Amino acid sequence: MAPTLGRQPGEAVELERVVGPSGNLAIRGQQFWLGPARVGQLVRFWIDCDMVHLSIGGTRVKTVRSHLSVNDLAIVVAQGAVPSGPPPLPATLEPGGVVQLERAVSRFGSINLGGRKFLIAESLGGRQVGIWIEGPTLMAFDLDTRELLRTGSNPVPLEQLRGLRRVRPAGPPLR
Structure with a gap:
């Protein structure tokens, strides 16, 4: 064509x-x-x-x-x-930028980021959740409603964030 x-x-x-x-x-x-x-x-x-x-x-x-x-x-x-015009989001992650990704929570309440396991919440076991990373804070949220489910400290440095699978600049603000 x-x-x-x-x-x-x-x-x-x-x-x-x-x-x-x-x-x-x-x-x-x-x-x-x-x-x-x-x-x-x-x-x-x-x-x-x-x-x-x-x-x-x-x-x-x-x-x-x-x-x-x-x-x-x-x-x-x-x-x-x-x-089209330019994309609505930048293609690269900026220092201090906010990113999100999706992960399945294990039955024990943990997710895998960069080959390491991090405890989110046992009550979320078996769910697919969004992960919002903003500086030193990591937040788990519901993918359909964007409602905040859990908050904790971010264990992943910026240079490792770039290498995570399916990481992208963050979407609309969480509820």
């Missing part, structure tokens, strides 16, 4: 979709769970081959790794996506 005028293959694109009754959206096979509370809302997608940012009403609500290829992006452009 030929690129559109002035656009290189694989460059970021934007498009909008309305959240359906299931609370789930999909683009070229990649699914995005937004939940039933978001049904009927208009979601703006910023997509490249590395990241997907979802915004509602100008506020970014989710950022995930992209599973889309250069060919997938060409197809969504052919279906009406437009070239």
Whole structure:
């Protein structure tokens, strides 16, 4: 497929979709769970081959790794996506920056960060939680509601944060 005028293959694109009754959206096979509370809302997608940012009403609500290829992006452009501006989040972690990631809490209440186990809360055992790291503070939060569940000290230095899997700049503030 030929690129559109002035656009290189694989460059970021934007498009909008309305959240359906299931609370789930999909683009070229990649699914995005937004939940039933978001049904009927208009979601703006910023997509490249590395990241997907979802915004509602100008506020970014989710950022995930992209599973889309250069060919997938060409197809969504052919279906009406437009070239995008800069991403809503910086691509690199800054010193003192706030980051988040997702982890499964073991049945004993711990998570794994950088090959080391850290106790979060035994009561959260078996749950998938968000981890928000801001300077010396580590917070566990509910991924659907963004409600704060636990707070503790951050055991991971900045240079190690960059190497953690699925770490990204933080999303909207926690409740």
